[in-house]
Amino acid sequence: MSELSTKAENTWCPGCGNFGILNAFKRAVAGLESEGVDRGRLYISAGIGCHAKIFDYLALSGLYSIHGREIATVQGAKLANPNLYVVAFGGDGDVFGEGVSHLLFAAKRNADMTMIVHDNGVYGLTTGQYTPTSRRGFKGPSTPAGSVEDPLDPLTLMLVAGATFVARGYSGKVEQLADLMAKAIKHRGFAFIDVLQPCVTFNDTYKKYNAGTEPAAHDPADFAAAMAAAARRDRLPLGVVYETDKTAFDRELLGEHNPVRDSLPQAGRLERIARVISRS
Template identity: 65%
Template sequence: MDDLETYAENTWCPGCGNFGILSAFKKAVRKLEEKGIKREKIIISAGIGCHGKTFDYLKLSGLYSIHGRSMATVQGMKIANPDLKVVAFAGDGDAFGEGIAHMIFAAKRNADITVILHDNGVYGLTTGQYTPTSQKGFKGPSTPKGSIEEPLNPLALMLESKATFVARGYPVKLDHLADIMVQAVEHEGFSFVDVLQPCVSFNNTYKKYNAMVEILDHIPANYEEAMAIAKREDKLPIGIIYKKEKPPYHKELYGDSNPVTKRMSREERIKKIESLLSL
C-alpha cells in the first residue's frame, strides 16, 4: 500500500483509463511535494460517476461533491483559504452536462482551481448513455440508433470561456500526463486538463487514441494557434495548448488578504458593515 492509497476497494473495470489518471495524479502530488508544496495544502473534490471514485482512492483532504458541482465546491474552498491548491476531478457528463455553467463561469472569472476532466465520452457509472462529448453516431442505451448530436469540443469551449491554462493528456502517456498535472496545479488561475480516458466497458477508444494521439513539441505562441490546435481533427495533440498569466479571481477580489489568517473580530466586522451602509 502506498502512502497516497486508501482502504477503499477499487471497483473500476480492469483496463479502465481511470487507473492511469489516478497513477499520474499520485506522481504529480509527489513532484509537487519535491517542489515544496505540502501534501496537506492539496485539497480535492469530485463529481459523481466512475471518475468520482478517484476521491475514494486518494489519501488527501477534500470534500466529495455532487454531480456537476465539484467545480463550484473547489471555488468555495479557494476563496475561503487562498493558501490551498484545489483540484476537481470531473466527468464529461458531470462537467459539460449538469455542470457546464460552473465550468464556463469558473474559466471566465479565472478562478484559481484545477479541473481534471475524465473525458470518456460516456456516462460510465450509469452504464453507457451519451454525454456532451460523445461522438456523433455513438450507440448506447439512450441512443440505440446512434447519437444524432455533434459533440462539444472541451478545449475550444474552455479557451473561448477565457481559461488561462488549457491542456490535454492521455493516461497511456502517464509521465507526460503527470507533468501536465503538475503544471496545471502550479498555474495561478483556471487550469483545465482534458484527459482522453478510454472506458473499456462502454466506449473503448484505446485503438483510436493510440493512432491519433501526438505529443505537442511546443506550447502554442498565442490564442489563435491554441484554438487551431484544439480544433484539429486529423490528430489529437496532447500537451499544454494554452497558458497565459492573469490575476486570479481571489486576488482581484481581496488582494493578498487571507480570510483564514486575517479574520476580523465581530466588532471589526460590524464596524465595516456600518461604514459600508453609510456610504
C-alpha cells in the same frame, strides 16, 4: 507516494483508463512534494460518476461533491483559504452536461483551480448513455440507433471562455499526464486538462487514441495557434495547448486580504460586527 493510497476497495473495471489518471495524479503530487509543496495544502473534490471514485482512492483533504458541483466546491474552498491548491475531478457528463455553467464561469473569472476531466465520452456509472462529448453515431441505452449530435469540443470551449491554461492528456501516457497535472496545479489561475480516458466497458477508445494522438508542437503562448491545435481532428495534439498569465479571481476579489492569515478571534469578530451595526 504509496501512502497517498487509501483502504477503499477499487471498483473500477479492470483496464479502465481511470487507473492511469489515478497513477498520474499520485506522481504529480509526489513531484510537487519534492519541490516543497506541502500535501496539506492540496484540496480535492469530485462530481458523481466512475471518475469521482478517485476521491475515495486518494488520502487527501477535500469534499466529495455532487454532479457538476465540484467546480463550485473548490472555488469556495479557495476563497475561504487562498493558501490552498484546489483540484476538481469531473466526468464528461458531469462537467460538460450538469456542471457546464459552473465550468464556463470558473474559466471566465480565472478562478485559481485545476479542472481534470476524465473524458470517456460516456455516462459510465449509469451504464453507457451518450454525453456531450460522445461521437456522432454513438450507440447506448438512450441512443439505440446512434447519436445524431456532433460532440462538443472541450478545448475550444475553454479557450473561448477565457481559461488561462488549457491542456489535453491521455490516460495511456501516464508520465506526460503527471507532468501536465503538476504544471496545471502550479499555474496561478484556471487550469483545465481534458484527459482522454477509455471506458473499456462502454466506450473502448484505446486503439483510437494510441494511433490518433501526437505531442502538441505549437507555441502555447500563441492563442491563434492554440485555437488551430484545438480544431485538429486528423490527429489529436497532447500537451499544453495554451498558457497565459492573468490575475486570478481570488486576488482580484480579496487583494492582499487573506481570510485565514487575517482571521480574528471570536471577540474581535463580535466587536467588528457591533461597530458595523452601530453605524447603520
